[in-house]
Amino acid sequence: MSARIDEVGNVIGKYASQSGNGPYLMLGSHFDSVIDAGKYDGPLGVITAIDCVARLKEVNKRLPIGLEVVAFGDEEGTRFATALAGSSAITGSFGDAHFNAKDSHGISVEEALKHFGLDPSKVPHAAHSSTDVIGYVEVHIEQGPVLEAESKPVGVVTGIFGQTRAKVTFKGAPNHAGTVPMRLRHDPLLAACEFCLVVERVAKSHSDTVATVGQFLALPGAMNIIPGAVELSIDVRSALDGVRTSCFDEIVASGQSIARKRGVEFDAKKLIDLNACPCSPVLVEKISSAIQSLGERPLLMPSGAGHDGMAMSKLTDIGMIFVRCDRGISHSPEESVKIEDVSVAAEVMYKLICDYAPGEKSVP
Numbered sequence: 001m002s003a004r005i006d007e008v009g010n011v012i013g014k015y016a017s018q019s020g021n022g023p024y025l026m027l028g029s030h031f032d033s034v035i036d037a038g039k040y041d042g043p044l045g046v047i048t049a050i051d052c053v054a055r056l057k058e059v060n061k062r063l064p065i066g067l068e069v070v071a072f073g074d075e076e077g078t079r080f081a082t083a084l085a086g087s088s089a090i091t092g093s094f095g096d097a098h099f100n101a102k103d104s105h106g107i108s109v110e111e112a113l114k115h116f117g118l119d120p121s122k123v124p125h126a127a128h129s130s131t132d133v134i135g136y137v138e139v140h141i142e143q144g145p146v147l148e149a150e151s152k153p154v155g156v157v158t159g160i161f162g163q164t165r166a167k168v169t170f171k172g173a174p175n176h177a178g179t180v181p182m183r184l185r186h187d188p189l190l191a192a193c194e195f196c197l198v199v200e201r202v203a204k205s206h207s208d209t210v211a212t213v214g215q216f217l218a219l220p221g222a223m224n225i226i227p228g229a230v231e232l233s234i235d236v237r238s239a240l241d242g243v244r245t246s247c248f249d250e251i252v253a254s255g256q257s258i259a260r261k262r263g264v265e266f267d268a269k270k271l272i273d274l275n276a277c278p279c280s281p282v283l284v285e286k287i288s289s290a291i292q293s294l295g296e297r298p299l300l301m302p303s304g305a306g307h308d309g310m311a312m313s314k315l316t317d318i319g320m321i322f323v324r325c326d327r328g329i330s331h332s333p334e335e336s337v338k339i340e341d342v343s344v345a346a347e348v349m350y351k352l353i354c355d356y357a358p359g360e361k362s363v364p
């Protein structure tokens, strides 16, 4: 491949087509990680893509389409809290929010790019044209327990969940834990506890939908004080935007009615609201038939986690192949995959790229 570091720090390798030109099918994943990460979240997809090109090169095979292997920088948003930065630059949507984001030492992305030897004013040149790219396919560890439970080495991703995150506050009046009789209390913590169970119930009433309370803070947080306020987070994700929106509305409405019943105040502030990102039906089909040709029955599944594909879908069709991971553990040094499973994923990707017809583009 001819390899380069692009204007925003992604590493890109090009393997030209038979004609020496594009269009290109992009393959890859991200090579940044979270703190205290495992080895496979991201790099597995980059290495699998490189391995497929190496295999072509070994037999001196050129395809009717070109291949572009990309290792995206800053997918996780660990340093700057700006997720999908590298892939956003490739789609031409790297904006001021990305440039101005600062790390915990007050260093902005713009300054960090300069420190690295890049020219921030050239970042727009990292953008690809949609006519040069016919699709983006990523191998990634599942980061969940479904494939293991189904005894499948790989899965076909049908789409990436949309997500809504909000900060919720229940407010009462802090008071003495000994002097206020139970019947006269307006305890925001008990309201919040009831609310958490509603979050669970609402999510469970829909398929391909999950909801989580990940933060829960009682204030002032003393053993002998009835809490005055509780702050908590909700994270609602679903394959269907309509379901996610109605779940969120139902959760908020329940919060209001619980608060009324218990004589406390309720507030929910939306922080993130991202629509679901469907994978291209044609790529889902191609990946499925590649799996089938290996004698496996393809398992179709949504992705609950976000991926570079969310950004890439603004540019082109996306497809994803999930690899089973040990106990579904991810974002941890315990992250682990079986070599045989990775080899199935590599085989599926190799078959997919070898069968790709030139100029083929799936429906939007």
Ligand SMILES: [Zn+2]
Pocket: 030, 041, 042, 075, 140
């Ligand atoms: Zn990842």
